[in-house]
Amino acid sequence: MTSWHIEQQGGNPYYMPQCEVCGLRYDEYGLYADKEQAATDAVDDGWQAWPDLYQTDWDCRCPQHWSVRCETCKRHVAQADRTEFNGWLFDRDDDDMRVGVCDQCLARMDTLPTLELGAWPIFHPSHQRIDKWQALKVLEEAAEVVEAAKESIRSVTVLDGRTLVNRARLVDEIADLLQTTTNLCAAFGINAAELKIANTECTIKNMKRGMFDEGLRTHMHREENA
Ligand SMILES: [Zn+2]
Numbered sequence: 001m002t003s004w005h006i007e008q009q010g011g012n013p014y015y016m017p018q019c020e021v022c023g024l025r026y027d028e029y030g031l032y033a034d035k036e037q038a039a040t041d042a043v044d045d046g047w048q049a050w051p052d053l054y055q056t057d058w059d060c061r062c063p064q065h066w067s068v069r070c071e072t073c074k075r076h077v078a079q080a081d082r083t084e085f086n087g088w089l090f091d092r093d094d095d096d097m098r099v100g101v102c103d104q105c106l107a108r109m110d111t112l113p114t115l116e117l118g119a120w121p122i123f124h125p126s127h128q129r130i131d132k133w134q135a136l137k138v139l140e141e142a143a144e145v146v147e148a149a150k151e152s153i154r155s156v157t158v159l160d161g162r163t164l165v166n167r168a169r170l171v172d173e174i175a176d177l178l179q180t181t182t183n184l185c186a187a188f189g190i191n192a193a194e195l196k197i198a199n200t201e202c203t204i205k206n207m208k209r210g211m212f213d214e215g216l217r218t219h220m221h222r223e224e225n226a
């Protein structure tokens with residue numbers, strides 16, 4: 001089944017979205033001269049429309065025949081009523097409406113072990129500016145974290161089968177890093193709500209990469225040169 005019903009009027013083609021599974025036509029507003037507008041209106045009414053392989057056309061599905069794939073666990077539902085996907089997360093940067101995060105993966109996100117970093121005080125605005133020096137301060141503190149971590153690694157001793165690490169300076173340097181990160185956020189007006197959204201995006205990205213599952217430590221490319 002094609003995704004468009006086409007009629008010629010006065011020598012020009014006019015379009016109506018048509019479900020590629022069942023052939024149902026989206027006739028809420030009649031025929032359209034502009035396919036993109038037709039697809040947008042259909043999506044507003046619960047249809048699915050996504051750009052085809054060549055980004056030149058749209059494929060359409062009626063609300064009873066949504067096709068969806070979970071981008072984190074790869075679970076694929078070839079066709080189902082849109083209400084089946086109520087608990088899913090959509091409308092992210094991807095303009096392919098068939099891609100989302102499933103309810104099971106979202107539920108799993110809430111069960112992942114987390115580290116509570118607490119609330120950090122913000123420096124007085126007179127110490128902050130939207131410039132590269134504000135950002136370089138973060139780099140400087142990060143470098144100090146690395147030095148402190150190396151010092152901790154050198155301190156490792158095994159006593160009665162227990163591994164002991166002196167990490168006092170490392171903790172202090174991490175605190176400095178978190179403080180400068182907090183200041184950088186404040187300087188650029190980045191707030192907790194934005195970070196919450198970014199946190200979710202970041203978690204989804206890392207779930208896709210399998211970072212919350214047991215596996216090989218494949219991304220530490222510099223490890224062998226250390
Ligand atoms: Zn259909």
Ligand SMILES: [Zn+2]
Pocket residue numbers: 070071072073074075101102103104105
């Ligand atoms: Zn999933």
